Amino acid sequence: MQPILLSLAGLSALAVLVLTLHRSPEDPRTPNPTGSPVSLDELRELKEVLLFGPEDEAALRRSAAILEPRVEEVLDVWYGFVASTPQLVKYFAKGKDNPPDGAYLAAVRVRFAQWIRDTAAANYNQEWLDFQHEIGLRHHSAKKNRTDGVDAAPIIHQRYLVALAYPVTHTLRPFLEAEGVSPAEVETMHQAWTKAVLLSVILWSAPYVREGEF
Numbered sequence: 001m002q003p004i005l006l007s008l009a010g011l012s013a014l015a016v017l018v019l020t021l022h023r024s025p026e027d028p029r030t031p032n033p034t035g036s037p038v039s040l041d042e043l044r045e046l047k048e049v050l051l052f053g054p055e056d057e058a059a060l061r062r063s064a065a066i067l068e069p070r071v072e073e074v075l076d077v078w079y080g081f082v083a084s085t086p087q088l089v090k091y092f093a094k095g096k097d098n099p100p101d102g103a104y105l106a107a108v109r110v111r112f113a114q115w116i117r118d119t120a121a122a123n124y125n126q127e128w129l130d131f132q133h134e135i136g137l138r139h140h141s142a143k144k145n146r147t148d149g150v151d152a153a154p155i156i157h158q159r160y161l162v163a164l165a166y167p168v169t170h171t172l173r174p175f176l177e178a179e180g181v182s183p184a185e186v187e188t189m190h191q192a193w194t195k196a197v198l199l200s201v202i203l204w205s206a207p208y209v210r211e212g213e214f
Helices: 002-011 013-019 040-049 054-079 086-092 102-121 126-139 158-163 165-176 183-204
Strands: none
Touching: 040 126, 040 183, 054 102, 054 165, 054 183, 086 102, 102 183, 126 183, 158 165, 158 183, 165 183
8 A cells, every 4th residue: 555655645735735724733622713604504505415414424433443543644645745846835935935834834734633533523513614614714815824823825725725625535545445444435435535525625715705605
């Protein structure tokens, strides 16, 4: 599996972008996020369109036990190519000719580990929904850089949030192929992760859309 993971590492940058603006490493449960403009009823309707049902939530929860002991390995793969992908690493630096902020990247890694755990927990309640909007705001110029007090690129362009949804789920699949897990179960968990990542990316995109058009 290792050669596969290494070959796919270059597709991992969404993982870094995802957690750039999540929760502070000192307090993973950052209080008082900005409330989501999406209601729980609208979230339910969105999940219906994604064909994302209770069986997918159950599959995500089953994946938690597989992924938990390997979270750092997942992060190693996803971080492996970031430094050599200029169009993505630039979001961690001030200007295209400056190096990325190492402390910024380190803080992101802690928050990204939490995001993996949150996704596997599959608790689609109001708290989770509010944090998805907060993540989107922190990718957007509205709040980017405030969490870590850094002076980096002022926005992560929305096209990368969308374009990299596939790569991040694709690179995760080998980690789900644990000993004793049937191919059918791997496929079920992978499909659930694909839907979960798409759902998050859709919600993170809200700040990029005109009010009333999301």
